[in-house]
Amino acid sequence: MxxxxxxxxxxxxxxxxxxxxxxxxxxxxxxxxxxxxxxxxxxxxxxxxxxxxxxxxxxxxxxxxxxxxxxxxxxxxxxxxxxxxxxxxxxxxxxxxxxxxxxxxxxxxxxxxxxxxxxxxxxxxxxxxxxxxxxxxxxxxxxxxxxxxxxxxxxxxxxxxxxxxxxxxxxxxxxxxxxxHLFDNRYGTGQSTIDGILRATNRLIAGSKFVVAGYGWCGKGVAMRARGMGADVIITEVDPLKALEAVMDGYRVMPMEEAAKIGDFFVTVTGNINVIDKHHLEVMKDGAIVSNSGHFDVEINLSALKEIAVETREIRDNVKEYKLKDGRRIYILSEGRLVNLAAAEGxxxxxxxxxxxxxxxxxxxxxxxxxxxxxxxxxxxxxxxxxxxxxxxxxMGIKIDTLTQEQKEYLSSWQHGT
Missing domain, CATH: 3.40.50.1480 (Adenosylhomocysteinase-like)
Incomplete structure (x- = not known):
């Protein structure tokens, strides 16, 4: 073979x-x-x-x-x-x-x-x-x-x-x-992303400021699980409808430029490039933990981070430390690849x-x-x-109702009125 x-x-x-x-x-x-x-x-x-x-x-x-x-x-x-x-x-x-x-x-x-x-x-x-x-x-x-x-x-x-x-x-x-997408993207990505972050860092999520970039089904899942573990969840979005939905779901919504200054954990789930860019990385606080659960290793601008870093080291499995000129440290998980698969089991x-x-x-x-x-x-x-x-x-051993013929006819007809 x-x-x-x-x-x-x-x-x-x-x-x-x-x-x-x-x-x-x-x-x-x-x-x-x-x-x-x-x-x-x-x-x-x-x-x-x-x-x-x-x-x-x-x-x-x-x-x-x-x-x-x-x-x-x-x-x-x-x-x-x-x-x-x-x-x-x-x-x-x-x-x-x-x-x-x-x-x-x-x-x-x-x-x-x-x-x-x-x-x-x-x-x-x-x-x-x-x-x-x-x-x-x-x-x-x-x-x-x-x-x-x-x-x-x-x-x-x-x-x-x-x-x-x-x-x-x-x-x-x-x-x-x-x-x-209603289940895999939401419940699968939500749980496995948190699992990957915990395996890589062993850091406490409760009480942290947890930034989720993107509020599609994957973002919804990650945000839900992070909030369930006690985090203060912040959503960044470019889509006004999704941003509004995040607000209605009880999350804080702000531009990444603002969230970058206060976040402890960052997860990108957009599928787009440079969602966390150079100017975001430059203002992150010491110890920020940055990861991706979207797709490919393009959502975090790692080339820009390498440019502004003066020193790097692999401090744990799947955790790379980038030290900046002023001594601040930014930690990238799983080389910016899918943290839920690289640091956990998907x-x-x-x-x-x-x-x-x-x-x-x-x-x-x-x-x-x-x-x-x-x-x-x-x-x-x-x-x-x-x-x-x-x-x-x-x-799962779960049974559901079925429509009667009368109900089917009612739903398919315009003549019954209200």
Whole structure:
């Protein structure tokens, strides 16, 4: 088998961790049981660029159970769990091309190794596979039926491509499914970000001023969890509607230029560049802890911080100290990459269960509709979204009401009045 992982001797530990996560992924389990019987993905080649974690492993196992030939690489060099990568190769015969901490050259080498397998469906977290296909590997695009995209940043990139008319195949925006962003982005990012900060720093959050840049679903989750731990939460935003919502939710809202002067903790969750810029870093107080849970390592202007720093040192795992000329110290977590994955283990399996159920069902949908979809970005079909919610409720032992025929007729008619 063609693969590139750190050490196959780590496989046993990885296998146990995959099994542990699987216990909390009942929706994916139900889909896998159906896939094993029906083989809806038979002979399909799927190239996946996702965070190589225990939850992702269970998605790969599900896709393979459906008959697909699956090839996995990492969407972030610091999120790869080497034991999980080894276990997928050794125990599940799923080729993985990912090593924790790999450099940029190796990262793109691994992307290309997956594309070399001529995938029929791409599965992205950040649109790197699709971007590479469109920029450098266009000869392979005719093999592709479509793709799926896991995260907000990737969806933004893909919608920009579709708007410019350069997207060469249809993509399902898994991130936009209700059973993804309402739960994964809010509860998953909220909990795992706090988990990463605590593992990296062991600092007390209660009583601190905790600045969250961006009040999308991820920002809402981080703010909610920080407030729950006793922090004074401050929101920075560029969207007036989201800023207003944050105010109505009881948070203080101010520009980053003001928040930078008083914050103890900072988390960026915007997907944009230089959200914390040089002039913000210059006014931060001694000991400020700065992290990112958005996407890529671009939200904090690290180049500018290196310019104004006179000394740096790695003071703890995932904590780098930058000392400024006047003696103030700023601490960057996980090199500005996703702190919830680099310093912790990413989202809990319970929420990734729904996200990855959407991935599996969307891959099936793309395959079933090959050649019928336009070259644009689609939302996850409502029937798939509702099916994931139904399966999740079923796994939780929760029953809900159903509309009577009379109620259905009332809602669909304009003649009943009020």
């Amino acid at each position: 063609d693969y590139h992982v750190k050490d196959l001797s780590l496989a046993e530990k990885g296998k146990l961790r995959i099994e542990w996560a699987e216990q909390d992924m009942p929706v994916l389990r139900q889909i896998r049981e159906r896939f094993e019987k029906e083989k809806p993905l038979k002979d399909l080649v799927i190239g996946a660029c996702l965070h190589v974690t225990t939850e992702t492993a269970n998605l790969m196992i599900t896709l393979k159970a459906g008959g697909a030939n699956v090839y996995l690489t990492a969407s972030n060099p610091l999120s790869t769990q080497d034991d999980v990568a080894a276990a997928l190769v050794k125990y599940f015969d799923i080729p993985v091309f990912a090593i924790h901490g790999e450099d940029r050259e190796t990262y793109y080498k691994h992307l290309n190794m997956v594309l070399d397998k001529k995938p029929n469906i791409t599965m992205d977290d950040g649109a790197d596979l699709i971007s590479l296909l469109h920029k450098e590997r266009q000869d392979l695009i005719d093999n592709v039926y479509g793709g799926t995209e896991e995260t907000t940043t990737g969806v933004i990139r893909l919608k920009a491509m579709a708007k410019e008319g350069v997207l060469r195949f249809p993509v399902i925006a898994v991130n936009d499914a209700y059973t993804k 989202h809990p399996a319970q929420v990734m269960d729904m996200s990855f159920a959407n991935q599996a069902l969307s891959a099936e949908y793309v395959y079933k509709n090959a050649g019928k979809l336009e070259k644009t970005v689609y939302k996850v079909p409502d029937e798939l979204d509702f099916e994931v919610a139904r399966l999740k409720l079923n796994a």
